[in-house]
Amino acid sequence: MNAEQYWERVIKILREEINDVIFKAFITPIIPIRYTDEYFIVKLSIEASMYRDMLKKYIKKINSALSKVFERPMTLIYEDEIDKDDNVTLQKERIEAARKDKGLNPEYSFENYVVGNSNNTAYAAAVAIADNPGEDDMYNPFFIYGGVGLGKTHLMHAIGNYFMDNNPNARVLYVTCEKFTNEFISAISSRTTMEFKDKYRELDLLLIDDVQFLSGKTETQEEFFHTFNSLIDSKKQIVMCSDRKPSEIKTLTDRLVGRMSSGIMFDIKSPDFETRTAILEKKAEKKNIRIDTKILQYIALKITSNIRILEGAFNNIVLYSGLNNRIIDLELVDEVLNEYINSNKENLSVKYIQDTVADFYKVSVEELLSKRRTKPLTTYRHIAMYLCRKYLEESLEEIGDKFGGRDHSTVMNGCDKVTRLIDGNEERAAEIKIIEKRLLGN
Numbered sequence: 492m493n494a495e496q497y498w499e500r501v502i503k504i505l506r507e508e509i510n511d512v513i514f515k516a517f518i519t520p521i522i523p524i525r526y527t528d529e530y531f532i533v534k535l536s537i538e539a540s541m542y543r544d545m546l547k548k549y550i551k552k553i554n555s556a557l558s559k560v561f562e563r564p565m566t567l568i569y570e571d572e573i574d575k576d577d578n579v580t581l582q583k584e585r586i587e588a589a590r591k592d593k594g595l596n597p598e599y600s601f602e603n604y605v606v607g608n609s610n611n612t613a614y615a616a617a618v619a620i621a622d623n624p625g626e627d628d629m630y631n632p633f634f635i636y637g638g639v640g641l642g643k644t645h646l647m648h649a650i651g652n653y654f655m656d657n658n659p660n661a662r663v664l665y666v667t668c669e670k671f672t673n674e675f676i677s678a679i680s681s682r683t684t685m686e687f688k689d690k691y692r693e694l695d696l697l698l699i700d701d702v703q704f705l706s707g708k709t710e711t712q713e714e715f716f717h718t719f720n721s722l723i724d725s726k727k728q729i730v731m732c733s734d735r736k737p738s739e740i741k742t743l744t745d746r747l748v749g750r751m752s753s754g755i756m757f758d759i760k761s762p763d764f765e766t767r768t769a770i771l772e773k774k775a776e777k778k779n780i781r782i783d784t785k786i787l788q789y790i791a792l793k794i795t796s797n798i799r800i801l802e803g804a805f806n807n808i809v810l811y812s813g814l815n816n817r818i819i820d821l822e823l824v825d826e827v828l829n830e831y832i833n834s835n836k837e838n839l840s841v842k843y844i845q846d847t848v849a850d851f852y853k854v855s856v857e858e859l860l861s862k863r864r865t866k867p868l869t870t871y872r873h874i875a876m877y878l879c880r881k882y883l884e885e886s887l888e889e890i891g892d893k894f895g896g897r898d899h900s901t902v903m904n905g906c907d908k909v910t911r912l913i914d915g916n917e918e919r920a921a922e923i924k925i926i927e928k929r930l931l932g933n
Contacts, residue, residue, distance in 0.1 A: 497560055498523035504556040517546050524570050531557050534570040594665035599648030607766025613757035617646050621653035624696050624728030632729040636736050637759035638842040640799030643732040647698045665698040672711045692721040696728045703733045706741045716747050761846055767791035774805050782819050793828050839882050841893045848875040851926050860895040873905035880906050
């Protein structure tokens with residue numbers, strides 16, 4: 492059969508799995524060309540790069556349908572990607588597939604990581620580690636912490652991808668703490684713990700994300716401790732990410748806190764205005780979209796919470812512009828951003844509120860969480876607690892725990908003091924209003 496006949500069979504499968512609107516928008520423009528042992532080559536009736544970006548959401552289903560029809564693994568690729576040099580492109584596809592098996596995302600590299608005041612030291616350390624992992628005890632382990640959507644995971648993948656570029660046969664693995672835990676539980680159930688130990692203890696580079704989820708998992712902590720020791724003793728590199736530093740992870744054993752803290756730690760903070768603008772400029776350049784710098788700066792001023800939300804807002808602005816055949820101006824941006832500004836409340840965290848309050852009053856988060864009781868610092872601390880209670884669903888106990896282990900009565904008293912402060916001190920009330928606007932991206 493030729494490519495068109497195979498594609499007809501694929502179409503039948505996809506019609507059952509994808510609704511009519513999506514099918515018409517994303518599947519209809521695909522034109523089959525030819526196929527190889529591993530790849531189904533197509534071209535598109537739509538030239539927009541934005542279309543390809545959106546089509547990525549459905550590539551898994553397409554590849555699955557192709558594999559069913561051909562009864563072997565098949566991957567969809569575009570004709571214009573292989574015309575120049577079939578072998579180079581196909582080899583690139585194989586390399587990317589290998590990286591995905593190691594949990595790495597090829598899209599996350601040092602080249603497309605935007606460096607600013609909030610992350611420059613962490614970036615420099617990451618580059619040094621990727622160039623020579625495990626060689627310097629001072630850099631091993633490498634612990635990155637900070638709020639959601641600030642680029643921690645991107646930096647981890649960049650380390651892995653850079654190391655793989657220079658050491659194609661290296662044993663590298665990126666894994667979330669949740670996956671590590673689930674694999675460990677499965678290994679116990681299936682009596683394959685030795686295979687589990689071998690998999691993790693023979694790595695050259697272990698990248699483990701969201702380690703805060705080790706909290707409360709006694710057996711998994713024990714196993715991770717021994718895996719940790721095995722890798723460090725063998726001069727193998729460990730990189731970890733969390734939304735908080737090890738000492739703040741509840742119920743983490745003291746010895747594991749000590750091991751995690753024995754290398755270097757960096758706190759990645761929310762990007763400043765200049766960095767947010769640079770991120771948007773890079774996004775526009777990558778998508779080959781021309782947008783006035785003032786528009787990008789306006790978006791950067793409106794969205795302040797984290798990079799993930801900033802990029803999501805940008806993508807929606809571009810999509811909205813394309814679907815409605817409108818230029819990207821302030822009016823269009825406001826229409827799209829209203830949704831993000833109103834939903835920023837849902838993306839707040841204790842860490843982000845602490846960062847925002849500390850930044851506003853020009854103190855460090857460490858001072859905010861410390862036991863120091865100078866009047867200004869105590870007031871700033873109470874304001875942060877008040878905002879956590881106002882905007883988050885965390886209990887008083889949970890908030891207190893994230894403010895240096897304070898009890899619920901301390902949090903309650905602090906919140907009550909701020910309530911009275913707002914009523915009786917116009918200057919402080921105005922400051923709190925400004926902080927709230929920053930938190931909500933307004």
